[in-house]
Amino acid sequence: MSENLIKEKIISIDIFLFLQVFNACPNKRAQMVKNLVGHKKV
Structure with a gap:
């Protein structure tokens, strides 16, 4: 496996x-x- 593929896999897992946490x-x-x-209004 090339480094680019590994990096892409890590990013997709992240x-x-x-998203799992966001939806849960x-x-x-x-x-x-x-x-x-609230912060934007202040």
Whole structure:
């Protein structure tokens, strides 16, 4: 395997894990959105 393939696999795994967490925690996501919106208003 070339280094590029390995890097691409690692990146795709990172994105996959990120999406798993993102989809598994709707409450946290809502809290994050509230925080972002709150900061933008200030």
